[in-house]
Amino acid sequence: MIFLVDCNNFYVSCERIFRPDLQNLPVVVLSNNDGCIISRSSEAKKLGIKMGEPVFKIKNFIKNNNIHVFSSNFELYGEISNTIMLELKKFSSEIEVYSIDEAFLKIKNNSNLLTLSKEIVYHIKKITGIPVSVGVSTTKTLSKIAVTFAKNKPNNTFILKDKSDITEVLKSLDIKNIWGIGSNYKKYLYQNKIFSAYDFINTNKNWIMKKMNINVLRTREELKGISCFPITISNNPKKSITVSRSFKGDIHTYLDLEKRISDYAFICSRKLRKEKLTAYSISIFIATNRYKYHAKSNYYGFISDNFLVSTNNYIEIVKFSNKLLRKIFKNNFSYKKGGVILSNLTSQNSFQTSYLKMPDSYKQNLLMNSIDYINNTFGSEKIKLASQNLEDITILSRKKLSPQYINSWNDIPNIII
DNA sequence: TCTGGGGTCCTAGGACCC
DNA sequence: TCTGGGGTCCTAGGACCC
Numbered sequence: 001m002i003f004l005v006d007c008n009n010f011y012v013s014c015e016r017i018f019r020p021d022l023q024n025l026p027v028v029v030l031s032n033n034d035g036c037i038i039s040r041s042s043e044a045k046k047l048g049i050k051m052g053e054p055v056f057k058i059k060n061f062i063k064n065n066n067i068h069v070f071s072s073n074f075e076l077y078g079e080i081s082n083t084i085m086l087e088l089k090k091f092s093s094e095i096e097v098y099s100i101d102e103a104f105l106k107i108k109n110n111s112n113l114l115t116l117s118k119e120i121v122y123h124i125k126k127i128t129g130i131p132v133s134v135g136v137s138t139t140k141t142l143s144k145i146a147v148t149f150a151k152n153k154p155n156n157t158f159i160l161k162d163k164s165d166i167t168e169v170l171k172s173l174d175i176k177n178i179w180g181i182g183s184n185y186k187k188y189l190y191q192n193k194i195f196s197a198y199d200f201i202n203t204n205k206n207w208i209m210k211k212m213n214i215n216v217l218r219t220r221e222e223l224k225g226i227s228c229f230p231i232t233i234s235n236n237p238k239k240s241i242t243v244s245r246s247f248k249g250d251i252h253t254y255l256d257l258e259k260r261i262s263d264y265a266f267i268c269s270r271k272l273r274k275e276k277l278t279a280y281s282i283s284i285f286i287a288t289n290r291y292k293y294h295a296k297s298n299y300y301g302f303i304s305d306n307f308l309v310s311t312n313n314y315i316e317i318v319k320f321s322n323k324l325l326r327k328i329f330k331n332n333f334s335y336k337k338g339g340v341i342l343s344n345l346t347s348q349n350s351f352q353t354s355y356l357k358m359p360d361s362y363k364q365n366l367l368m369n370s371i372d373y374i375n376n377t378f379g380s381e382k383i384k385l386a387s388q389n390l391e392d393i394t395i396l397s398r399k400k401l402s403p404q405y406i407n408s409w410n411d412i413p414n415i416i417i
Numbered sequence: 418t419c420t421g422g423g424g425t426c427c428t429a430g431g432a433c434c435c
Numbered sequence: 436t437c438t439g440g441g442g443t444c445c446t447a448g449g450a451c452c453c
Contacts, residue, residue, distance in 0.1 A: 030421090031420090031421035031422075032421050032422060033419095033421065034419090034421095035419080035420055035421055036420060036421060038421070038422095052420090052421090053420090054419070054420040055419075055420085056418075056420075057419085057420080059419090072421085072422095074422095098452090098453085099424095099453045100453075101453080102453080179451095179452080180451070180452085181451085182450065182451050182452080183450095183451095184449080184450065184451090185450075185451085212450090213426090213427055213428070213450080214426095214427070214428095215426070215427070215450085215451080216450095238424090239424085239425075240423090240424070240425085241423090241424095242422075242423055242424075243422090243423090244422065244423080245422080246420085246421070246422090249418085290420090291419095291420055292420095304446095304447095337421095339422090341423095
């Protein structure tokens, strides 16, 4: 059987660990730049706050209803997530960490599914303080359905096993709530008079393949109890690394944009080096504010290119990103967002060399390692490259940031007796 | 004033080969 | 009048996820 363990309102629950006074009160967590709502406590949901809602639109509502607001603290959430996943490994060695707040567990000895589910809920809450839900069924897609039911049960567990139960559930379930059916396929399926999950399992296979794709067909099979998405235990190596941000205000000049792109390229390189990888390809994009202007004053620039040889050299990556930026930059636009993507990644110990370019010299490597050492020891922005933003201003707006309770010595909670 | 960020997979069609 | 058949690889764009 497949157990899907899903944390309840994960980011909000993380904040509440250190703020027990916020139990039973409406709480929300915001996206980067304090832009949108990305996590809501059940009380906030009951007040009608929607997922992805822009904060500025409901500023007064937040105030009037005494809703507690946090900026996102992903460092903290990541640490808590790691702890949860380590604890879950005690229940099964066949575990797939699917996202920051979800994991699939394959459990073979399934004598008492309900008891085991309750045990998982109890254990994770006891060790980490995070409330989780457990959905159990025979395939990943069915477990996904089970866990949504679990969220509304008093003990946060739900077993979806009997054939007749499954049929009943599928009949009651809107197709848009199936894992793998997004807004576009939903629209298309509605147009073809397919509304419930039960309608969907009775569709024609060739039609699905012709009009959609193989994964949609797999989803259909999974709903019938035929497993098509196996649990992938090995943590596959990363295939791409992105750093992108919306800017606080608009940017008009090339030079200002270059500072941002240099920053993102530098951060991206740091992530790359942390994973002990090198990149062969790099992409840059810049975009105007899609909400603000008419279509003709909007512009989206995107470009990709390859290095001669895979690299994780800060200087080389930042230099190349600026060279690409020059090719897509256009005057007379107000830029609102930009990003750097590194792809075609390989391990730094095994990449392909080339006769076109000498490998980094010993001195270059020493320089790169020194940058890492200094930034890791004294703060991530101590050493920068000259094209980066050198003024001491924070790029992100995070006005309601909680302390780094468990990943910074300065922020360790004090207990006063 | 103000609207997030980071990923993966699939496929049609183009470029190329013999 | 009439111009083959069978492949592989790459990539942009579209779909999805949290």
